[in-house]
Amino acid sequence: MKLAGAVVVVTGGATGIGAGLCRRFAQEGARVVVVADRDAAGAARVAEEIGGHAVALDVARSDDTARVIDELWRKYDGIDLFCSNAGIISYGGPEAPDADWQRIWDINVMGHVYAARVLVPLMTARGSGYLLNTASAAGLLSQIGSAPYAVTKHAAVAFAEWLSITYGDKGVKVSCLCPQGVRTNMLVGERGDRDSFLLAGSVSVEEVAQAVIAGLDAEDFLILPHAEVRDFFQRKATDYERWIRGMRRLRDKVREQFGL
DSSP states (O other): OOOTTOEEEEETTTSHHHHHHHHHHHHTTOSEEEEEESOHHHHHHHHHHHTOEEEEOOTTOHHHHHHHHHHHHHHHTOOSEEEEOOOOOOOBSTTSOHHHHHHHHHHHTHHHHHHHHHHHHHHHHHTOEEEEEEOOGGGTSOOTTBHHHHHHHHHHHHHHHHHHHHHGGGTEEEEEEOOSOBOSHHHHOTTSOOOOTTSTTOBOHHHHHHHHHHHHHHTOSEEOSSHHHHHHHHHHHHOHHHHHHHHHHHHHHHHHHHOO
16 A cells, blocks of 8 residues: 555554554655544644644543544545554553453454444445554563553454454455553653563564554555564464573563562
């Protein structure tokens, strides 16, 4: 897919990876970049910077998602690329509060479902459209210290796979973005002083955006800004037991160094 002349929507576009994608899509010549975020003021700032269109959107609400997509589809006579990018992290295991599990599920999984529920019929009727779903390397591997994140990101990858299998020959292209450590507030904190085992080998949002441009151009399903993630994923598939043992060792090292 080429971005020049395209109508693009990015959820979670006010900060982090989403903001980086918005800026890069504008540079690539998109006709319009819609910056969608629950943080309306933040979305407006990014949209003003790139000459885009800001909308307030809570991806955890199906009615809000349907309303926004319907309005944008009618306004721009279609959406060429919808980046379902909004996501959050919470920590803990099965003991994490029900509210935390539900909130992360609503955003990290149902946010993709609600968007596809509206967009797939529109795109299949038109015969074209592209869905870019942001998951995480945690969706292919795991996440030390956070069962809710690991579980929801696995589900996000599975849903993207299902969409590609079911609608890939009906005009709807699907890519799944699975970065590892990215230097955003989620990783380094609001003040940039949070330490993490993922900082080693982390990449910038600009590097993620470059990987996305290359992945969309090739229409790859998996977009991996960290090349090593493919190797890790292959090792997991080749010898699951050995991979589990290795992840336990990593867990112990992370606990010792970072207390997770």
